[in-house]
Amino acid sequence: MADNKTLALIGCGLMGGSFALAAQQAHQVHHTIGYSVPHASAHHFYELGIIQSIAASAAEAVAQADIVLIAVPVASMPSVFAAIAPALPDHALIMDVGSTKRSIIQAAQHHLGARFSQFIAAHPIAGKEKAGHSEPFAHLYQNKNVILCPESQSNPAYLKQAHSLWQAIGATPIILDADQHDRGLAAVSHLPHLLAFAYMDALLQQPDATDLLALGGPGFRDFSRIAGCDPTIWRDILPDNQDQILPLLHAVRQAIDTIENAMMQRDTTQLEAILQRASQARINWK
């Protein structure tokens, strides 16, 4: 039976808590034991009924677990792997929910030893759109994609289990290699976030920033929305995936330069041609 399983949740935030709630509601998990730094988050989750017990350490949390979900900021992953490695049961499925994959896989490989075959790197494409506290909710992952990045050493039985588990909570698993994941996410998430943060910051530098922002309408609202994301998440993701972000940033700079030149030369023919192909591509997208 699936529903007698114990989940160890390392990190008590929106992503992990929503997974725990969804897995319980889908009868994939019977009991969740949580561990979090800060400890207050685990206590809060216990009071909300998201976890049913609190562990004193990450190692204690995983010791009796059938499923381990590591839902901490990207830069904290290596220390979590190091802490849990000695205590991991030999049958536990181990997953993360980090926004980058190569560095997390590398850290898992380094710290988990033989247990690395039980690790399936996962990135659910869902989450909070604003910084600050958000309570978990069971349907966060419904109708969302989750990218799974198995390695050659991954035991196929664990990949199959991970696949079923995410499907059971309403997500659509997509299997990619970690390079494809990190390049793809750099293109459709990491670099747009960098640019949105930079855009807001550039406006803030203006002496009349308040007047400018007051004029923002629906276009500005959507373009800048992701600048409201959690800085403690993004300060980790950007450096971690910089080798994928930088070449794309170079391409964006070139595209900006090309439009700028056409604009300055009032070359409306060339300008329209560029805007036309960008516009058509955006309209054709999904």
Place this chain on the structure above:
Amino acid sequence: MADNKTLALIGCGLMGGSFALAAQQAHQVHHTIGYSVPHASAHHFYELGIIQSIAASAAEAVAQADIVLIAVPVASMPSVFAAIAPALPDHALIMDVGSTKRSIIQAAQHHLGARFSQFIAAHPIAGKEKAGHSEPFAHLYQNKNVILCPESQSNPAYLKQAHSLWQAIGATPIILDADQHDRGLAAVSHLPHLLAFAYMDALLQQPDATDLLALGGPGFRDFSRIAGCDPTIWRDILPDNQDQILPLLHAVRQAIDTIENAMMQRDTTQLEAILQRASQARINWK
């Protein structure tokens, strides 16, 4: 009575057609005479009942008008002013709906002569979010801001009339000088559009563009949405307002460089500080 007024609509697209429909429904206008290049657009509007007669020229359209609305792309404004100037009645309110204001006002001043006192430059902050054909609808301007930019030569009676007219169709008039308008719109609209177009174009240059775009989620959807806007509108706006766009683009490049440097140096403290202030500003916005 307000509702015995005749509206001359120059340009039969979403912006002008929606104004005509709204003004008729609000009993501000009794009869609309339309003129458009291409002529097929005016015929289409006639068949839809948006206009009640078709003029053979812009001058013919305005000859009997109480209100003239010029709703053509920014670069076509000067030729419209030149064409209508000799035929304008001495009591007609004249407005445009263009996305830039200084150059349009300058062209109006140059071509309208004494009738310039009847001209109130207007920019309703509403419109289509995707390129291609969109039928007009009467509530386009409801609960939207419309920026009015009177000049020192503007007759206050016409400003008052323009104000009442936009209010009557559900919009909120904001009075700004043309410099403030053009700088503000560069910041919250023109430059975001330039960057969104450039972003899409940079992705299209990638050999694996299709794979990258397939991974886009809600963040990418919102960030890139305005890249789907009409290239024939934007090829005019960007060159027209370039002197306001360029200094802001310079500031955005600097903000990108600063984030890039912190990212490359893995200076997560500085990076978090920048992202934190950008994020907080975005959360505090409206």
